[in-house]
Amino acid sequence: EPRIVVLISGTGSNLQALIESTRAPGHPGRIVAVGSNRPDAAGLQRAEQAGIETFVVDHTTYRDRASFDADLLRKLEALNPDAIVLAGFMRILTEDFVRHFRGRLINIHPSLLPKYQGLNTHQRALDAGDATHGTSVHFVTEELDGGPVIARAEVPVLENDTADTLAARVKAREHVLYPIILRWFCEGRIALGNDEVLFDGSPLPQVLSL
Ligand code: GAR
Numbered sequence: 001e002p003r004i005v006v007l008i009s010g011t012g013s014n015l016q017a018l019i020e021s022t023r024a025p026g027h028p029g030r031i032v033a034v035g036s037n038r039p040d041a042a043g044l045q046r047a048e049q050a051g052i053e054t055f056v057v058d059h060t061t062y063r064d065r066a067s068f069d070a071d072l073l074r075k076l077e078a079l080n081p082d083a084i085v086l087a088g089f090m091r092i093l094t095e096d097f098v099r100h101f102r103g104r105l106i107n108i109h110p111s112l113l114p115k116y117q118g119l120n121t122h123q124r125a126l127d128a129g130d131a132t133h134g135t136s137v138h139f140v141t142e143e144l145d146g147g148p149v150i151a152r153a154e155v156p157v158l159e160n161d162t163a164d165t166l167a168a169r170v171k172a173r174e175h176v177l178y179p180i181i182l183r184w185f186c187e188g189r190i191a192l193g194n195d196e197v198l199f200d201g202s203p204l205p206q207v208l209s210l
Contacts, residue, residue, distance in 0.1 A: 045098020
């Protein structure tokens with residue numbers, strides 16, 4: 001049974017979708033813990049309500065990124081995770097951390113990567129006049145928001161959209177996309193190759209569009 005740890009920083013609506021989906025009959029994986037860098041992250045309560053162990057590694061109490069990451073790594077190692085799922089985890093991770101968990105670390109980013117890496121993705125899509133926007137699930141590697149993309153989901157940009165209405169439309173798709181990818185990962189169907197995504201053992205010819 002693959003052991004999943006979810007890391008969050010905020011609301012945890014993606015976490016909620018992952019909790020519900022992993023509890024479906026026949027799901028191979030199990031969320032064994034939910035961690036946050038923020039003690040006040042609302043998502044921690046979602047985990048507690050679901051009876052899942054939670055932990056906090058508060059980044060404000062560390063003198064630098066390296067010492068925060070070292071503690072987070074130690075905490076995660078103790079949980080023996082097969083998958084570390086970033087779901088609105090808003091900290092940049094050091095290269096050492098990312099390398100340590102290579103192939104087990106997955107992130108969801110609210111843009112059609114490689115477009116709009118970094119923050120404020122919804123406003124940037126609006127400012128650019130894009131007709132479509134969306135979300136991407138990718139393996140985390142040393143490049144920030146630059147690891148191999150597994151799958152994307154698109155949404156239309158509507159005429160009266162604000163960053164908030166667009167974000168809500170994107171999140172609705174994330175709640176469908178992320179559980180599918182995590183399930184495939186737990187089933188061993190998705191893996192990280194040298195620098196490409198393997199699907200059922202073969203390099204993906206192109207990013208999955210779901
Ligand atoms: C999600 O939209 C996710 O894609 C984004 O934060 C939101 C978290 O929402 N992640 C990033 O921006 C990562 N750089 P949630 O807490 O309701 O799941």
